[in-house]
Amino acid sequence: MRCHKAILLGLVGLLPALRAGAGITAVPLPDPHVAGYQFPESESTILTWVREMGTQGPDAAPAFTNVNLHGWGLWTALTLPTSQVDQGERLRVFETWYTPQEIDALPVPGSAAAAALPAAAQRQRAPIQSFVQFEHGLEPRDQLLMAQAQGSETVFGYVKFDPTAAAHVMQQQLLSASVLNELLVGGAQQIPVFPATSLTLKSAFQIITASTLVDGRYYRLNAWTGPPSTPQAWAPAQWPGVVWIDIQDGGSGSGQVDLGASTDGTSRTDQTTYPVSSMINHRITPLEAAQFNAGQPGSAVAAGDYAVLVAMHVAGREITRWTWQTFWWTPTPDNPQLPSSQAIAGLRPAQLTGAARNYGMALAYDMTMPGQPNVGGQNAGAAIYTYNPYLEARFGPANLPDSLAGTNPSGQPASNNVGVACNCMSCHIRANFNPSNLATAPRYSGARYTDLDDPQFAGTLQVDLLWSLPEIAN
Numbered sequence: 001m002r003c004h005k006a007i008l009l010g011l012v013g014l015l016p017a018l019r020a021g022a023g024i025t026a027v028p029l030p031d032p033h034v035a036g037y038q039f040p041e042s043e044s045t046i047l048t049w050v051r052e053m054g055t056q057g058p059d060a061a062p063a064f065t066n067v068n069l070h071g072w073g074l075w076t077a078l079t080l081p082t083s084q085v086d087q088g089e090r091l092r093v094f095e096t097w098y099t100p101q102e103i104d105a106l107p108v109p110g111s112a113a114a115a116a117l118p119a120a121a122q123r124q125r126a127p128i129q130s131f132v133q134f135e136h137g138l139e140p141r142d143q144l145l146m147a148q149a150q151g152s153e154t155v156f157g158y159v160k161f162d163p164t165a166a167a168h169v170m171q172q173q174l175l176s177a178s179v180l181n182e183l184l185v186g187g188a189q190q191i192p193v194f195p196a197t198s199l200t201l202k203s204a205f206q207i208i209t210a211s212t213l214v215d216g217r218y219y220r221l222n223a224w225t226g227p228p229s230t231p232q233a234w235a236p237a238q239w240p241g242v243v244w245i246d247i248q249d250g251g252s253g254s255g256q257v258d259l260g261a262s263t264d265g266t267s268r269t270d271q272t273t274y275p276v277s278s279m280i281n282h283r284i285t286p287l288e289a290a291q292f293n294a295g296q297p298g299s300a301v302a303a304g305d306y307a308v309l310v311a312m313h314v315a316g317r318e319i320t321r322w323t324w325q326t327f328w329w330t331p332t333p334d335n336p337q338l339p340s341s342q343a344i345a346g347l348r349p350a351q352l353t354g355a356a357r358n359y360g361m362a363l364a365y366d367m368t369m370p371g372q373p374n375v376g377g378q379n380a381g382a383a384i385y386t387y388n389p390y391l392e393a394r395f396g397p398a399n400l401p402d403s404l405a406g407t408n409p410s411g412q413p414a415s416n417n418v419g420v421a422c423n424c425m426s427c428h429i430r431a432n433f434n435p436s437n438l439a440t441a442p443r444y445s446g447a448r449y450t451d452l453d454d455p456q457f458a459g460t461l462q463v464d465l466l467w468s469l470p471e472i473a474n
């Protein structure tokens, strides 16, 4: 155990260029002192919770509490403020972490270039980018899927790795396509797996530009009012509800949503208006504005505009198939819509305060209930649906080509081939590096079981469930 820790600290030390200097310093996940939560939790403990939930016996309720407390503990910890300030604004823990693009730009550890790196490397806030940006790393068939999934509403944000996950990527050069190739050619079934302390996240921000405001202060934000009665692609523009976000921080909103809202703001009331401070937000810096406008020609983002966090995915390597938790801003944080619930919201710890408390959470610590083993299981049991309204709900069957019919969470037959019938683990367990462009390689799917030894992986390299690695590797 001690040895393990020493190795980890040693790896983190590989990132001196990012740690030194006057720029942002990545901080490890702090302890939020939430009773019943610790990180990293042992694999056996988490697997026991998951199994107990699946039995639906007397241990199921305490296990549900433990699992959800774990998710909330992670969220509390990674949204805590740090002592660092950028452009006058205090940074939260996750804001200090590394994007894969940032890691990719660093020289190979131990190389002369790494040794020559100036200590004063200035880290700035990570640019908010279009996920379309990742497309050029994709195989042609997947580029199409991404384009279809994004449609007219592009998602902007970034993927991030905590310092220990970033160190592993660096040390093993997991964003190098030639390194991934060497592993594959050398006979590896998968990349060297991440340490248990690894966390990765994917965020989605809405940037509120001046030209999108009504009366110079109100922004019309699509608000999640739950999944459609018939499972189908359900993109934000199709949602019936809207809330108005006031950048001057007014509004008495406490759960009300403007249904069938006007675009000119005439339907807005004080009850459907929410202060911008009710969301995790920051003001766009001059550098961020420049980077964003360069990346998306025609956009007019200005320094000082608000970026509000609408969604965040978080995955942790405490268990082999990772823990998956997702968060989205909701006007009803005490009673959020599916795939969250009042019971989940009721477990928010007292340490979770301010804007971060206004997010709904859903977890996928397994694919089905009861669960199936990592190897040798089958697509049986009730599916667990876990998706983020702002990220996956838009997916239709064409985006999820490897979906497999099964049952819904109530155990009724279901095609499970749309975003609102997705499970994080089900899609991520299929992640692979496929340099030969094999048509048989696993692709995206809705909620289903996948065996870690599935013959579909033949000829590909498994990437410890992280799709961003093969997508960004170059």
Ligand code: HEC
Binding pocket: 131, 134, 159, 160, 200, 201, 202, 313, 314, 315, 324, 325, 326, 364, 386, 387, 388, 392, 400, 422, 423, 424, 425, 427, 428, 444, 445, 446, 465, 466, 467, 468, 469, 471
């Ligand atoms: C249909 C497939 C699919 C589903 C479902 C899905 N993801 Fe992902 N996820 C991806 C892809 C592809 C990426 C790579 C980044 C990108 O291009 O968006 C990714 C990136 C991520 C990352 C960044 C690290 C990485 O590379 O894996 C996290 C964390 C993540 N997803 C968490 C989740 C969570 C939590 C859920 C469930 C609420 C979820 N994902 C559902 C496909 C999926």
